[in-house]
Amino acid sequence: MVIDKENNGAGGDGTPIEFRLDGSSGVPTYLQLVQQVEHALRLGYLKPGDQLPKVRDVVAGLAINPNTVLKAYKELETKGLAAGRPGQGTFVTAALGQVALPELAGLRRNLHRWLASAEEAGLDEDGIVALFTSVLRDHFRRDGRDNRGAGAGDGSEGVA
Amino acid sequence: MNVIETLGLGKRYRDTWALRDCTLSIPEGHMAALVGPNGAGKSTLVNILAGLAVPTTGTVAVLGGRPAGSPAALDGIAYMAQDAPVYKNLSAADMVHITGNLNRLFDEPYAKRRLAELDIPPGKKAGRLSGGQQAQLALTLALARRPRLLILDEPLAALDPLARRDFLATVMVAMADDGVSVLLSSHALAELERVADYLVVLRGGEPRVAGQADDLLTGHRVLTGPAAEADAIAARASVVQDKRAASGFASRSASGSASQAHLLVRVGADDPVPPGWEAHPVTLEELALAYLRAPADPNPQDQLHPERIEASR
Amino acid sequence: MTVISLPERPGTSADRLPPLPWRRMAWVTWRQHRSTLIAVPALFGAAAVFLLIAGLKIHHDYAALAACHPSGSSACQALNGSFNSSDWPMANAVDILMQLAPALIGAFAGAPVLARELETGTFRYAWTQGIGRERWITAKLALLGVVLAAVAGAFSQLFAWFFDPVIQQQQPGLTVLSATVFDARGVSFAAWTLTAFAIGAFCGLLLRRTVPAMAVGLGSYVALDLLAWLVLRPRYPVGGFWPKQLVEGGWLLSLSVLLIVATVRLSRKRAA
Structure with missing residues (x-):
């Protein structure tokens, strides 16, 4: 077939x-x-x-x-x-551009440590996700890197 | 160039205003979605633009200043009415030939090729074609006229999901190939989210919001936070939709936890998020629904002409 | 699904395109109203064959009657009796049908022209094409009206020949100026057909539905016919058959043109 x-x-x-x-x-x-x-x-x-x-x-x-x-x-x-x-x-x-492997491993270790402390404070998995997402959004908005705001073309360019 | 330019447009049928205070300027190159519930005035506006109805008040120009309904306007506009009317007792090939003979500009080879691609038998009577095929036939006739502006009145209502997708794909390709501008009226926005890059929301015969999708999406946010602070926020921002938990007017619910409020607000690009509040982007559908539900705005001119506010800053 | 590419748009601006030639509008009119344009001439054609055969008999009978001497003889009386009992009733029946023909054309060919488009919604297609609503309605009504009037006019000439012996035989009170005879010959029959068509089309646009338009059109036509017969015709300022024919043809033609112009004007207001 x-x-x-x-x-x-x-x-x-x-x-x-x-x-x-x-x-x-x-x-x-x-x-x-x-x-x-x-x-x-x-x-x-x-x-x-x-x-x-x-x-x-x-x-x-x-x-x-x-x-x-x-x-x-x-x-x-x-x-x-x-x-x-x-x-x-x-x-x-x-x-x-990719982040070099050793640096990536270091970042991973840091994140694990942070997760452990969050758990200790009483947050469950969903709570951690909610908090992380919220902070992530705050962080990138402050840096002016909000994706939706960036490069909002006016759409007026012609079609090739 | 603005493909559609109306100023204070209104249409009265006996005692009822089907359309009023309609001021729009839609630039070329867009697929503009005209949304609203049945009876919101969509068909009235579309009929005026196509030259089928004469407005009671206001002015209307199409394709950069041509009066709607004038020969110059008709040459550049293709209109596909609701239910895709075709002569049911004539064959698809006859419809192509007839349309070719009623227009000074008509691409007959394109129409014939498309009908072949769509597997529409040229000899079959149009009335015996399926709803999807009739819609595709009407769309083919409209596109073969090589219009600058394509007006589609509720073209998707009678189509199944696959036919809707094929229909929209054809329209989108015409936009890419020919640079045709499109105005599509619909009472269902969900399926237009991907194709529309300009939105006009009509309710009760009046436009509630109009603008480029990108501008509208960056210009609106949903703020989520404690209901107790909602009034303070609402006093400073322009709130389109105010959703609060049932106990929102008491500062604390029975259990003592803060009740939540979601405010859909209009914001400037750099407006800060109030401390303690979370901001979420909105989707086009969410935005349209909010404006359809919102009470009449005390100052609708601001909504219709965000650029005017920008300019006055 | 494969989506076909649109080739490059022709460079000419729409404003500089030549106007649509009549030939193309005529083709569309023909394609859209093929049944009317076939049925009406076919019916008239079949009736013409009958008129020819029956006319030859009437002319033959009348020739025999006219040649009969002395007219008081019993042989001549017999011929006269047979003419009165067979030829005259048949001619009279055809004459009555002639009165009906324009009314039926107005109802069946005139009323649906625009009413059907409005009824089925196809006016949203037809009136938004590049040709423009006013030009298209004008062209269609003019083309159909001229064809129908021409066919009816030609037929009425044959009818005049067919009916001549009856007039010459001098049936009591029957002359070319009698109401039912005057209507059916000269230019009058063509003019009445055109007027009936224009009334039907106008009612179709006004009422937007075929059946009521047929009924109201028919009623208006009969009223106009009676008005012409009882009020207008006796007051024509000229005497003789042809001068009166020209006066009647003239005002009917003017009325038809006026109705078509009014239909086109009204179409701008009554759409959508």
């Missing part, structure tokens, strides 16, 4: 990734696209020089607004991860 391969979706020719959307995540659509590209960069699906799916193909595959895709790609350009080439599309320009 031959299974029909879906090759007309949000991927298309010449790109190694295919976008998908999680409707229940509450994460804005453009941000999901950005995160999926970043994820693919971290996991090595995407390398510098690779082409991102064409705006039109993403739009046709996911039935989303082209301005959303343009906004996601603009965000990736702002982050220095991709660049548009006129008449060709958007291409990956940089690998995503």
Whole structure:
């Protein structure tokens, strides 16, 4: 039996990734696209020089607004991860910087210590998550790195 | 260029105002969702824009200043009415040919290719096609006119989920390929969250909020905190929706714990979150529902023209 | 689902596009009203075959009657009796049907033209196309009206020939100026057909529903016919068949044009 391969979706020719959307995540659509590209960069699906799916193909595959895709790609350009080439599309320009392994191990140890003290104070797992999420949000908002505020394009750029 | 520009637009049928004080300016390049319950005035507004109804008060211009209903406006606007009316006793191929002959600009090869892709038999009478196929036929006819503005009145109501998705995908691709601006009216917002990047909420014949989705989302927050402080917050911020726990008016509930309040407020980009309160982003659907439920705003001009407030700062 | 690309939009601005030629509007009118445009000429055609055959008999009978000498002879009286008992009632029946024809055309061809669009909602499609509502309604009513009037006009010439022996035989009180004869010949029959069509279309737009429009259109047509017969015609300032025909044709044509203009004007207000 031959299974029909879906090759007309949000991927298309010449790109190694295919976008998908999680409707229940509450994460804005453009941000999901950005995160999926970043994820693919971290996991090595995407390398510098690779082409991102064409705006039109993403739009046709996911039935989303082209301005959303343009906004996601603009965000990736702002982050220095991709660049548009006129008449060709958007291409990956940089690998995503990873934190070195020894540093990561140190951060893990710190977090474990903090979790132990939180438990001692009487917080259960859900309580810890609620507190952590709240502090995380506060922290990044103070730094002006609130994702929703950043790079809010006006969507007025034309469609290539 | 603004594809839709209305000023104080109103339409009265006998004693009832179906639409009033409608002032909008929607720039080109957007998919604007026009949402509201049945009877909110969506069809009236859409009919005026398409040139089918004459407003009682106010002015309306489309496509950068063309009077609605004028020949220049009709050339650039394709309108797909509710229930996708097609001549039921004519075949799909006849409908293509007829539409081609009633328009100075018509892309017949595109229409034929699309019908073939959609597996719509050209010889079959339009009345015998499924609801989804009739909608796709009407959409194909509209897009083949190569409009600058596509107006869709409740196009999804009669479609199953798969047909809705296909329909929206076709519209979105036309936006990407042709730069067509879209106005889509619907009484269900959930499925428009992904496609709409401009929102107009209509209730009781009046626009309650209108603006680009990004601006509206960054301009609104849900603040969650102790109900006891809610009035103080409400006095300083513009509250769209005020939800408090049942005991919210007493400072403490029976058990002695602080009762909670959720306030959906309009905020500036740099407005600080009040200490002790948590701020959550809103979704487009949440925002629209809040405005649909909210009591009439004492100062609706502020909501309709956030840029005016910005400018006055 | 595969979604097809739209090719590049033509560079011309919409304002500089040429106006739609009549040929294309005529095609759409034909395609949309094919049943009317086939049925009306077909019915008239079938009636014409009948008129031709029956007309030849009447003309033959009348020729024999006219050639009969002396007219007082019993042979001539017999011919006269047979003409009066078979040819005249048949011609009279056809004449009565002629009175009905414009009314039926108005009801079945005129009333549905716009009422059906309003009833089914297709006016939202038809009136938002690039051609524009006013131009499209004008073109459609004019094209249908002209075709129907032309077919009816041609048929009435055949009827005049068919009915001539009855007039010449001088049935008591029957002349070309008699109400039912005057209506059915000259330019009058075509003009009445056009007027009935215009009344039907106007009622269709006004009432927005086919069946009531047919009824009201029919009633209005009969009232107008009676008005013309009892009030207007005796007051025409000219004498003789053709001058009176031209006066009647003239005011009916003006009324039809006025009705079509009013229909187009009203369409702007009565939509949606």
